[in-house]
Amino acid sequence: MSQLTTEPYTSHLHEAIQSLEVALPVLDSGMDQDEEWIVVNTECGWQKIRLHDYGDVYVVPGLYEKWVYDLFQCRxxxxxxxxxxxxxxxxxxxxxxxxxxxxxxxxxxxxxxxxxxxxxxxxxxxxxxxxxxxxxxxxxxxxxxxxxxxxxxxxxxxxxxxxxxxxxxxxxxxxxxxxxxxxxxxxxxxxxxxxxxxxxxxxxxxxxxxxxxxxxxxxxxxxxxxxxxxxxxxxxxxxxxxxxxxxxxxxxxxxxxxxxxxxxxxxxx
Ligand SMILES: C[S@@+](CC[C@H](N)C(=O)[O-])C[C@H]1O[C@@H](n2cnc3c(N)ncnc32)[C@H](O)[C@@H]1O
Missing domain, CATH: 3.40.50.150 (Vaccinia Virus protein VP39)
Known part of the structure; x- marks a missing residue:
């Protein structure tokens, strides 16, 4: 999946998105939309977060944007x-x-x-x-x-x-x-x-x-x-x-x- 970062983010948010290290499960993992997860490198080390656990997603600056808008190309x-x-x-x-x-x-x-x-x-x-x-x-x-x-x-x-x-x-x-x-x-x-x-x-x-x-x-x-x-x-x-x-x-x-x-x-x- 390509990375698209053409959004009018503030420089602070843009920087947060760019600096996040993330990894997605392999393609064809067959999971339902409400089971999707990612691993992200945070101050506390690598963490697995489920997309629908929005509270956990939003505490990591830039994660929602990187995941949903860049990697998943949501428009x-x-x-x-x-x-x-x-x-x-x-x-x-x-x-x-x-x-x-x-x-x-x-x-x-x-x-x-x-x-x-x-x-x-x-x-x-x-x-x-x-x-x-x-x-x-x-x-x-x-x-x-x-x-x-x-x-x-x-x-x-x-x-x-x-x-x-x-x-x-x-x-x-x-x-x-x-x-x-x-x-x-x-x-x-x-x-x-x-x-x-x-x-x-x-x-x-x-x-x-x-x-x-x-x-x-x-x-x-x-x-x-x-x-x-x-x-x-x-x-x-x-x-x-x-x-x-x-x-x-x-x-x-x-x-x-x-x-x-x-x-x-x-x-x-
Ligand atoms: C996929 S996100 C979409 C966020 C935003 N609308 C966007 O498109 O970027 C779904 C949002 O719905 C919120 N949500 C879930 N259940 C809700 C409820 N009962 N009342 C209000 N918001 C809720 C979640 O916390 C989450 O922020």
Whole structure:
């Protein structure tokens, strides 16, 4: 896999990415997407870290970027930006009119890409405290606020932080399913967006198939058919390559929220 480091990282982050020593398992190791791991040389010696143990990933500066964006060639944030910005402009809005709720924000890569396209206000939310700390460490000042917790059950201080903002855009990139964000949290975030606001998210194509058991396929189809969201853009794309070198196909959905998701639509989960 080739190394791509053409991103607009700060020199500090760029240096951290360049200096990391990592090794991946052999190709054709046959592991599932939520089992992928890497070994990385840290101050404490070589450590094996599972990608889905995000808290452990984010504490190593540059590891997420090197692994996901350089080695695995993930371009999902750019894909979402490429689809969202023209849609906004076509609707006669300016990027600086948006206040984005960035769900599963991680260390801020997605918001960083969108800031590069002119969006200025972001509030991040992630389940891991280490994600918030990494965003502050690697991209200080990017988020107006960063909330940590489960959106369906936030601690009071985090809820009051979030309540200070009103949102007209939801982004959620590479964070739905796989034991990460469940449909209930996605619905709670969607319901925080004002009617007429934007929703821009990606989801693995398997979770959109008719035999999906995560609950996302039914929920998203219902959102589109029963008027919660206008699905103006719905595009399959290669999210990244896997440890085995296979292309992982996701779908990007961009549309406008028309009404809240009622609780009853989640009853099957
Ligand atoms: C693959 S990372 C994607 C990060 C970022 N959106 C990006 O594309 O670079 C998935 C993120 O979802 C977060 N996450 C997992 N479960 C969550 C939940 N229930 N609520 C909020 N964030 C969650 C993880 O901590 C992780 O930061």
């Amino acid at each position: 999902s944030p750019q894909k979402v930006a490429d689809l969202l910005l023209p849609a906004i402009q076509e609707a006669g809005q300016a990027p600086e009119d948006l206040t984005v709720l960035d769900l599963g924000a991680g260390n801020g890569y997605v918001a960083d890409v969108l800031r590069g396209r002119g969006i200025e206000r972001f509030v991040g939310i992630d389940i891991f405290e280490q994600a918030a700390a990494a965003a502050q460490r690697d991209r200080p000042g990017l988020y107006n606020d960063y909330v940590v917790g489960d959106l369906t059950d936030l601690p009071a201080d985090q809820e009051s932080l979030l309540a200070q903002h009103s949102f007209n855009c939801l982004t959620c990139v590479a964070a739905l399913g796989f034991g990460d964000i469940p449909p209930s949290v996605f619905a709670a975030a969607f319901n925080r967006i004002e009617n007429g606001g934007w929703a821009a998210f990606t989801i693995k194509s398997d979770f959109m198939s008719k035999d999906d058991r995560s609950g996302f396929s039914r929920l998203i189809r219902r959102m589109l058919s029963d008027g919660a969201m206008d699905g103006d853009v719905h595009e399959p794309f290669v999210h990244r390559v896997s440890t085995d070198g296979n292309e992982l196909v996701y779908e990007a959905l961009i549309g406008r929220k028309r009404r809240d998701i009622p609780g009853g639509w989640l009853a099957f989960n």
